Amino acid sequence: MPLSAPLFERAASAPPVPTGLPLVIALTGFTDAGSAVSGLVDYVRDELDPSPLAVYSNDVLLDYRARRPIISFDQDHLTDYRPPRLELSLAHDAIGQPFLVLAGYEPDFAWDAFAATVVDFAETLAVSTVTWVHAIPMPVPHTRPIGTTVSGTRAELTEAHSVWKPHTQVPATAGHLLEYRLAQQGFAIAGFVLLVPHYLGDTEYPAATLAGLDSIAAATGLVFSGDDLREQNREYLTKVDEQMTGSEELSRMLEGLEERYDAYMAGSTLATPIIHTGDLPSADELAAELERFLATRPGDEDKRP
Secondary structure (H helix, E strand, O other): OOOOOOOEEEOOOOOOOOOOOOEEEEEEOOOEHHHHHHHHHHHHHHHOOOEEEEEEOHHHHOOOOOOOOEEEEEOOEEEEEEOOOEEEEEEEOOOOOEEEEEEEEOOOOOHHHHHHHHHHHHHHOOOOOEEEEEEEEEOOOOOOOEEEEEEEOOHHHHHHHEOOOOOOOOOOOHHHHHHHHHHHOOOOEEEEEEEEEHHHOOOOOHHHHHHHHHHHHHHHOOOOOOHHHHHHHHHHHHHHHHHHHOOHHHHHHHHHHHHHHHHHHHHOOOOOOOEOOOOOOOHHHHHHHHHHHHHOOOOHHHOOO
């Protein structure tokens, strides 16, 4: 399909969308340590029942041979063809607050054109803030809070929660390009990089998804339940701890990571991690955080016009 083909189609049954909502972006792709973003996308689609507003074209944006769709084989015939999805939707959090969410795969092609459509949606809908999350593996212990590096234009979030502030060059993702373009247009945007224990990076680590949800909550005031994820995480950590205690080599590795982490946090940063894998907040605690967030929000005169 030529690049002149439309990148998306508007959903025929799209609900009316109020202006001034926060926009959340979750794109799977180049880096997704602990399956953090994949878990976020699943959480949004399974728990929040979003209503699609715009569906992006796989034939324009997706490299099918690099990320092949799933099809089921049932004895003697094919069933349930499931191509990847990339959609802009309207969703509601655990207490009914509406927000916009762009969720799905990271485009393989036409990044500039894709970014232009997202900027256009953000301008048309006058979004209040933009928040996106991705995850990378780091030499940190799972027995300590999941830290974040925060980028973007919201200095208060960077100051409060960016525990690692590197000067480096990294391979860009489509999320980076969206942050760059949206910041150029004056939007209030924050990108959270979750720093996931490297030895758990290739697994489905529920705490990574919970950390992503909590990062979004800190930036937007949205409330997410996550009770099932917390239970999954308790079971997951029990298995990890069993492996650690059963191996002298793994135990020494963990002790070394803990010592390095504690020394760094004690002397190199004033920021604080958002979430702790062993003491995850309940929905009631998140609701209390929402009340505190709303009490400290700037007045209308401080908002982006």
